[in-house]
Amino acid sequence: MRVCVHDHCGHPFPVQLSRWLAARGHAVLHLYAPAVEAPRGRLAQRPGDPAGLKIEAVPMPGNLAKYRPARRYVQERAYARRAGQRIAAFAPDVVLSGNCSALVQRRLQLAAHRHGAAFVYWLQDIYALAVKRSLAGRMPRLAPVAGRLVDRMETAALADSDAVVAITEDFLPAVIGRGVHPDRAHVIPNWAPVAELTPDSRDAGARWRMRHGLGRRFLFVYAGTLGLKHEPHDLAALARAHRDDPNVGVVVIGQGPGRAALERAKAAEHLTNLMVLDFVPFAEMAAVMAAADVLVAMLTPEAGSFSVPSKVLTYLCGGRPVLAAMPPGNAAARTLHAADAGLVVEPGDEAAWLAAADALRRDPERRARMGAAGRAHAERAFAMKRIGPQFVEVLETAAGARADRHAGTTPA
Template identity: 35%
Template sequence: MRLQVHDFSGHPFQAELSRELAARGHSVDHVYSAQYSSGKGVLERTPQDPALLGFSPLDSGQPFRKYSALGRLRFEQAYARTWLEHNQRTAPECIVACNVPLLALEQFRRAAARRNQPWLLWHQDLFSNAISEELARRLPAPLAGSGSALVRRIEAGIVRSASQAVVIGEEFRLAYRRWGLDTGHVTVIPNWAPLAEIVPRPRGNAWAAVHLPGEPELRLLYAGTLGRKHNPLLLADLLRSALAAGLPARLIVASEGEGIEMLRADLMQDPDLPVTLLPFQPAADLPDMLGSADVLVTILEPGASRFSIPSKVMSSLAAGRPILGLMPEDNPAAADILEAKGYVGPPTEFGVAGAVAWLRNLTRDPSAAQELGARGRELAESRFGIVPIADRFEEVLRRALPETDPVPGRRPRPAHARTTRGARRKQQNAAA
């Protein structure tokens, strides 16, 4: 099978899937945006990679302005054109679309429909919910409501027209049903972390020696995007509250963009605070960076919990460190943290106070902290095996490819439409 796995963000576990699929004999073109800043996976060939694997960074020629409406529109239009030109050159049998921005994905959907291109939507975030939150912040209620309805129709149309859809939690399927969509073509495959790449590392490692002081501190590490679904100032509140409680804490943040600049401006009010702010780190340094921490921190705003499941929690489990989450308890990632015996509290002053009490107990018993980290790693190893995960993706990909149509000139229906119609025919025959 000639596959394109297109992960706009370039994250680690999507690249692991491409490597596994190529090792199974599929020709895989792993596509990603060269312009989007995030924590990246290993996005180039290594000596161990199968010959059937290739990597294709896409550059639209337009700057990526995440929070400018006009700049974002121009970027997504240009990115869609670049992507469609790449598709014409490479002619994949099936395309997996993951993390692609909504308007660029809509242009691809229309092109795929014209060309009868089989494709799989790997749905990581409900974009229309996130965009609706942004519209509500920026526009009067009537305009925001109209805009929200429009983007929801676009996203629902994308889900409906995909040959198959993989979602990362049951919440997505429930949302589709609220939108009035058939979910017969939807499969739930939760996110994971690449176990062979993210392994527990000693606290005192080469990365820590370069970036962190050697004093005995309680290292609180946040690594990942700080976007509109996060409140970066929670990290500053956590640090200040920990210090006020007598804990020798240091905050370490590896991120880029508007969120870390907001955090930096707040922390400048207290120049003596023990803080280390860094850009996104190379993929090769990720295990040592996570291993250097005593506690790995995740934050998520209440409104964002309806459309986002933080995948950084999966990396934290694989790294074998205790996890602290300031996020709604009903988020699926919160359940993973609690199963690993980490802390979950609301992203409020109350949640921060509870987190500090949890940290105090953790520092009193170092062996307990080691046990929590080991429990997280065991949980990751029980869930994140790439072989069974790739088995499930292969099954979905086979369903996505169209059957040979016996009527010349007739456009093949998506796989889920054929299944639904076949089921109706069986029901009619049974009734007769």
């Protein structure tokens, strides 16, 4: 097949899928938006890459104004037009697209269908619900109108897709409720590239600590976007609880609106044990996790119904326990519980959050057991020999059905 994989954010696991597909003989164009502020995978062409793989950055006017609706609308229209042009030039049999707004999805879908390609909607979030809830507090008058418009666009894109790949079964009622036939709805959970998240030596974490002046302190580490669906106050609470203990540090590697709140708290409360850093290259993530004693994740109660934080899947590869504040019914929380890879508390319960942090800090044997269990789960669940064929089946079926419809025939 000729396959276009579009991952707006440039995350690590979609480009791993593109490399896997190309290594098996498919011609693959991988598109992403460098203007989106997000942790990125290995997006540069590498000497060992398959001949059939091409990775391209699609420009956007300026950095994505994620929380400025009018500016973002203009940017995403321009981006979708350029990405659509690349799709048309590549002439794929099928487009797999995700990690973007309903506007971008709908326009790329129309571009794909206009040129006879099937479109597979890779559903990472229930986008309309996220928009409604994010705007409700900041722009209450705009929220209902914007929510309805985005919901209609998302519904149209889902209903007109040749297939939908949802990352959790929790999304299936919303998918089917928007007109997608159950036969076209598939569940393939996200993953993380395990082999690429293994430290190159046992000393990698120690070297990373030394480079940042962290010494031998016990480290709680958060790595990932700090958006509206995350709770930066939990990180400040960790630092505040250990401000008088020189042997404990909190390291935050991330960008987004939550970072400014953390930096304000750090300055106002003199939280010298809180270190805030920019995103690191993906190649450095294995060392970051090796440097951590506990890896940290948060998700607000509102976001629990429409989002699954992929950083938790990355953390599982790191062999460290996870401390999470998120709704227990969220798919990531269920994974942590099933793998016995960390502790999950209800978001907003600061006492439980700090108690769980203290429990992990005081029990090295428990940390080692949970870290090993998380890594073992990742090695089992994130194997491309299991995940890749599932995508191939969906892509081939969608491309075949679209080709039959384009030719005016009915598949047997």
